[in-house]
Amino acid sequence: MPLPRDPLAAAAIPFLPTTCRADDGRPAALLAPPASRAAAAAAAASASVDAGLRLLPARPGGGLGGAQEWGASTDAASVELRRAPSPAPSPSPFAAPPKASPLLAPPHVVRPLPSTPQPSHDPQVAAPVNPLHRHSWRAYGLVTAGGAALLVMTAAFAVYCRAKKVGTVRPWVTGLSGQLQRAFVTGVPSLKRSELEAACEDFSNIIGSTANCMLYKGTLSSGVEIAVVSSLISSKNDWSKECESQYRKKISSLSKVGHKNFINLLGYCEEENPFTRAMVFEYAPNGTLFEHLHVREAENLDWMARLRISMGIAYCLEQMHKLNPPVVPRSFSSTTIHLTDDFAAKVSDLDFWNGTKGSDSVTEGCTMLDTESIVHQYGIILLEILTGRVPFPEQDLPLEQWASIYFEGKMPLAELMDSSLGSFPEETARALCDVARSCIDPDPSKRPRMAQVAAQMKEITAVGPEGATPKVSPLWWAELEIMSAEAT
Template sequence: MGSRRRFPVLLFLFPLLMTFELCASLNQGADPHGSLFDWDEGDASPCSWFRVECPDDGRVMTLLSQLEKACEGFCNIIGSLPGCTLYKGTLPCGAEIAVVSTSVAYAGGWSPTAEAHFKNKVEILSMVNHKNLMNLVGYCEDEEPFTRIMVFEYVSNGSLFEHLHVKEAEHLNWQARLRIAMGVIYCLDYLHLQSPPVNLRDINSSSIYLTEDNAAKVSDMSFCNDKKEGEDELDASDECSTVYKFALLLLETISGRRPYSEDDGLLALWAHRYLTGVHPVMGMVDPTLNSVPEEQVRALSELIRSCICEDPKLRPTIAEVAKRMQDITGITQDQAVPRNSDLWWAELEIITE
């Protein structure tokens, strides 16, 4: 695994991250970050290092075996994304992880474009860290068996889509929905401030996961590469597109309606009558909600209307949307992040050893 900035979310995985680095570099016969610059081949074999295990051929395989064990033999499937499978894993210390593995089973089915996309995605996600982002904590690549894996922190409370549209899921009140929306826009603003800016392709209720206290975690786990010619990898969507997608997400969160229905078509078209004042604006609010302040709904509807303006040049910037959202909701960045990390006890276990 390539070396990366160390921040708190990684601390609990430090022993495992050591094997990530070995899997990604020694197995490939390369050391792109110079971590073995001073290592003399006459010294002890890496296979004798702490937590490193090798088969008879001397190749480092600890990571894959650890992940396989953590994910119950890769049988603990919890979902699928385009071109990949999602597993839940539990490390020996009890920390939970989300493991995303490509569905490609052999090197011949993995194109140079897919490899470039994978490496670029790992590189970009390795350099960002936000409390409202489902952060990348490791990756693994190998040729035999063919392996391309990304490991993320696990978020346990399901997706925003489930909470909005699945009856069995926990109901979200008005304030909870506003807090989730604020966590998303704060995260998007953070990503856009990076150099170069990081604009995620998928910004929808299925890619927003919730913590136990219903804070938003924006995810970008898919291996799928559907970029158009001339587009970069993760930053294919420009700022105007990101603003538009967030507005649709906000509209879905307020209304509790799916992005598309056979009866009403696209959600934006259904909402047009309310956004333009043809019908009372409160009519677009999810009828299951109680005690919804009309002044907030009016302010949010005006913001949504500006964000989906047909002329992209007239749309506000991400920073402007975040500022206007904070003015409307009164929710600060500190209030939008998870109150308690699900992994605090695991981090403490490692720190105190």
């Protein structure tokens, strides 16, 4: 029988006296069973090496077991001796016969002699292949192949879905997640007309209009206010390919800005029945800069509020001009500057396009204003903020020409400034007038860039980007997640 691996088990198994016989059949020695595994292995190995004997172990029932080959016994003995921590034998619980002399193990580790492997006739000698290993490798291969196939199918489906979507609009990089991120099919979330209809009270809450679109105010179920700009075109037959191209270019350009002093694009609506092309924006509830400067019913702006507004506009335009290509508002004046509850400026660009629909001017609308023109317009707005005068009065000189009287030294500063301001720091006011004068230079090549204007304004006013941004940012993203999930 094979030697047990556990030392306690080896000591507990009763061994019967074992007779070792030589090849000629004579008894060689009567071996008493040892109590430890190490002694048993040493004795068996010594007997096999010295006499080349065949060991016949006795079974627990008293009979002799089948003969084992010499090579197998020496291998087992060598393995057991390597594992045994101490080769010292312990007292045996069995009494040895009087004429038998026990074999002592040699002081060195017995190694098997090289021999030619003998064929074994015992079916237990050859270790059978474990079927569990074969099945585990087969299962591992099936799982790997299935995972690879699933990955390929997922990638193919993603490519197919991407090809089905419109590729003219680049993704809007945000930190959003969940349903809203999955709803980004063209860079911004696509919203349902029914949701916008409910938010805008069946599109009855009109707050403005242009030559080609209508502006509505809406309120989401969470109480967050939005602005919806919808095209006046109500038939697909009147919506040309040029209109569709400009509509998508508009979404693309607006989605790149993402500035805190900009009326950011929140989503769009595109449906065929009824025909709808609309854009959803943030809503600034405190009116426009034009209203606060020139309408008596509006709240008057103090000196610090005017400085903060002028700096917010400058920082926003600087960011828009840094983009590649630069994003230029299609129309830019004090009427397109909206104010938040805390009187922070919000630059807007709500028109779909400039020009008449279907004409060449539609596709060329984005080139009607360039960065130099925007710098000039900023100078005009800055003069509005300082003087409180409208750019084009009905019975007086245009603001630019009227201010040139001061620039020529023919008008005192006190007469130039808005009388409703009361007292103001004259040195700061003069420096701001110099910035406005450089912006409205008749030669566009001599006008500063918006980055230079913003740097000069910051040095004069000491108002940084954080001081010019709105203090309140409504949490409209959670509501948009729900609306986007329903739209998909």
